Amino acid sequence: MDRFGMGSKCFLLFLLVLPFVCVASDLVVVKVDRKIDVTSHIVRVVTSLKVENTGSSAASNVLITFPTGQVGNLAYVRAAAIEGRGKNKVSLQLPVNPAQSEGLPDGVALFSIALSKTLNNGDTVTIELLSVFTHSLMPLPEEISQAQSQLVVYRDSAYFFSPYLVKVQTTTIKTPSSRIESYTKIDPTKVVDAELKYGPYENLPAFSFLPFIVHFENNQPFPVVKELVREIEISHWGNVQITEHCHLVHGGARLKGGFSRIEYQARPNIRGASSFRTLLAKLPPGAHSVYYRDEIGNISTSHLRSDARKTELEIEPRYPMFGGWQATFTIGYGLPLKDFLFQASDGKRYLNLTFASPFNDVIIDKLIVKVALPEGSKDPYVTIPFSVDQHQEIKYSYLDTIGRTVVVLSKTNVVPEHNMFFQVYYNFSSFSMLAEPLMLVIGFFVFFLACISYSHFDFSISKSSVSYLAKLQREEVQDAVRHLQNIMNQRLAVSEKLETSLSDLARTGDVQACKASRKAADASLKDTAKELKSVLEFLQSSSQASHILPRVDELVHKEKEKQDKLLLKHSIVVDSVDKKLPRKEIDSRIATHEQKLTLLKQEVDELLQAMDEI
Ligand SMILES: *[C@@H]1O[C@H](CO)[C@@H](O)[C@H](O)[C@H]1NC(C)=O
Numbered sequence: 285m286d287r288f289g290m291g292s293k294c295f296l297l298f299l300l301v302l303p304f305v306c307v308a309s310d311l312v313v314v315k316v317d318r319k320i321d322v323t324s325h326i327v328r329v330v331t332s333l334k335v336e337n338t339g340s341s342a343a344s345n346v347l348i349t350f351p352t353g354q355v356g357n358l359a360y361v362r363a364a365a366i367e368g369r370g371k372n373k374v375s376l377q378l379p380v381n382p383a384q385s386e387g388l389p390d391g392v393a394l395f396s397i398a399l400s401k402t403l404n405n406g407d408t409v410t411i412e413l414l415s416v417f418t419h420s421l422m423p424l425p426e427e428i429s430q431a432q433s434q435l436v437v438y439r440d441s442a443y444f445f446s447p448y449l450v451k452v453q454t455t456t457i458k459t460p461s462s463r464i465e466s467y468t469k470i471d472p473t474k475v476v477d478a479e480l481k482y483g484p485y486e487n488l489p490a491f492s493f494l495p496f497i498v499h500f501e502n503n504q505p506f507p508v509v510k511e512l513v514r515e516i517e518i519s520h521w522g523n524v525q526i527t528e529h530c531h532l533v534h535g536g537a538r539l540k541g542g543f544s545r546i547e548y549q550a551r552p553n554i555r556g557a558s559s560f561r562t563l564l565a566k567l568p569p570g571a572h573s574v575y576y577r578d579e580i581g582n583i584s585t586s587h588l589r590s591d592a593r594k595t596e597l598e599i600e601p602r603y604p605m606f607g608g609w610q611a612t613f614t615i616g617y618g619l620p621l622k623d624f625l626f627q628a629s630d631g632k633r634y635l636n637l638t639f640a641s642p643f644n645d646v647i648i649d650k651l652i653v654k655v656a657l658p659e660g661s662k663d664p665y666v667t668i669p670f671s672v673d674q675h676q677e678i679k680y681s682y683l684d685t686i687g688r689t690v691v692v693l694s695k696t697n698v699v700p701e702h703n704m705f706f707q708v709y710y711n712f713s714s715f716s717m718l719a720e721p722l723m724l725v726i727g728f729f730v731f732f733l734a735c736i737s738y739s740h741f742d743f744s745i746s747k748s749s750v751s752y753l754a755k756l757q758r759e760e761v762q763d764a765v766r767h768l769q770n771i772m773n774q775r776l777a778v779s780e781k782l783e784t785s786l787s788d789l790a791r792t793g794d795v796q797a798c799k800a801s802r803k804a805a806d807a808s809l810k811d812t813a814k815e816l817k818s819v820l821e822f823l824q825s826s827s828q829a830s831h832i833l834p835r836v837d838e839l840v841h842k843e844k845e846k847q848d849k850l851l852l853k854h855s856i857v858v859d860s861v862d863k864k865l866p867r868k869e870i871d872s873r874i875a876t877h878e879q880k881l882t883l884l885k886q887e888v889d890e891l892l893q894a895m896d897e898i
């Protein structure tokens with residue numbers, strides 16, 4: 285339901301107020317002509333229906349329905365009453381609104397067309413209905429090679445899906461070329477060139493539905509914009525700046541196998557039949573300073589044509605677009621304020637601009653339009669002929685003090701038919717316009733004051749900044765020393781483990797366990813040695829560390845010596861135990877090392893404590 289053009293929030297509102305209508309009625313569809321146009325990737329169905337009131341009570345609404353399978357893809361509906369024929373034909377727009385009714389089959393969407401005059405017994409009215417569907421042509425096969433043509437499948441009902449009895453009806457499907465691979469035959473069915481015709485069928489009851497499938501060639505561009513963000517910024521100094529961020533994808537059959545640019549360039553129409561190279565953007569008249577860029581930079585292979593009524597920009601992504609390929613880019617341009625911003629009779633200002641994409645025949649899955657009002661604008665509101673999600677944001681740019689109000693409109697499933705004018709009204713006092721120049725004046729004044737004081741306090745400023753830098757460096761040195769202490773503590777813990785492993789060995793005689801402990805110790809000593817080295821390098825390079833460097837060096841040296849001694853002792857003991865030497869013999873072998881080790885331990889402890897004072 286979201287796809288009908290009402291965001292989820294609006295839809296909730298609709299649920300509450302959706303008018304309950306009675307489907308059973310005395311209306312009869314006397315004649316239906318349905319023309320389904322599948323020549324592009326957007327499916328447009330124009331249905332002309334003549335409705336008669338055969339009952340005694342007057343009718344003021346005509347109901348239309350869409351079957352479950354189509355509801356999700358329905359992007360747009362429009363209805364008009366047709367009077368007269370040929371040259372005298374007059375069409376009068378009629379409001380179409382979603383409606384609700386009991387007793388409808390599940391998932392069926394119901395709309396109510398409000399007639400401009402009530403239909404009495406025996407009266408008829410002719411209504412022309414336009415319904416537009418997106419993502420309704422399914423590529424088959426889903427993947428094709430560079431040189432293959434794209435084939436797609438379209439499904440629909442051969443019978444007009446209506447809540448009323450339909451007396452006579454025909455349906456024609458217009459395909460882009462006469463290559464129709466296959467189609468469902470429902471007598472009478474006929475193909476003439478690029479047109480498939482179902483019917484006439486007579487006297488079908490309400491909700492008759494008979495599916496058909498048609499499989500045909502369609503090499504038209506399938507440009508789908510996953511997301512388009514349009515930023516519109518109003519400056520009362522004479523400009524409306526528009527920036528459009530676009531994420532484009534080719535929505536057709538995916539390209540399989542490689543892409544050969546050489547083949548493509550030699551014969552693009554054959555070796556790239558399903559691809560498209562360019563997109564045409566119809567910009568508003570008077571657009572100036574037009575640019576087009578992607579992540580890499582400006583793209584100059586775009587062509588700009590303009591006359592008094594329009595500006596056309598033909599953009600060309602860096603590579604041709606094949607099925608599944610994507611491109612993201614930005615186009616930007618300025619518009620003269622006087623052509624798009626007006627003053628209403630009640631003094632409000634309003635922007636009047638088209639809502640949707642400037643690109644020809646694209647589907648936009650998600651459109652976000654952001655209108656940034658001048659600073660100081662108040663009470664904005666939007667008028668737009670279909671429903672959209674709305675909220676407001678605040679945006680700051682240079683010189684803004686209180687920020688600009690940004691009106692954000694978003695809508696899913698957008699088609700070119702949505703490219704209608706919308707208005708953003710807001711209150712604005714001209715005094716606010718002075719805010720920016722005033723800011724400039726104040727800004728310059730402050731700047732001059734700053735210059736004056738700078739020249740007075742020049743020396744002190746630069747001095748204090750030097751001392752600030754020194755303070756930072758001192759803190760860095762302190763951090764490094766803490767890190768060094770931390771590493772030393774880790775290495776101390778390793779030493780303790782080694783000593784423990786030796787006493788365990790004396791107790792249990794388990795040489796293997798002792799060797800395993802040694803291995804673990806070696807590994808962690810190696811790791812910590814690496815860390816130690818980087819800390820040392822930092823301290824050696826820092827000017828603020830020079831006075832502590834001798835103490836640090838001594839600590840590192842002594843600790844290394846101690847660690848080496850301990851490892852030596854460890855090796856001797858393990859070796860001796862392996863050789864099953866007596867206890868006494870072992871003790872005498874390590875006696876001198878033991879003495880030295882005790883001495884070194886003391887020295888290291890003292891040096892490490894001294895570090896605390898740094
Ligand atoms: C791209 O083009 C715009 C408008 O012509 C220009 O302002 C901008 O500097 C260009 N950027 C680069 C990177 O060339």
Ligand SMILES: *[C@@H]1O[C@H](CO)[C@@H](O)[C@H](O)[C@H]1NC(C)=O
Pocket residue numbers: 636637705707
């Ligand atoms: C907005 O501009 C269009 C085209 O110029 C015009 O037809 C339409 O009446 C304008 N709408 C309003 C509310 O001014």
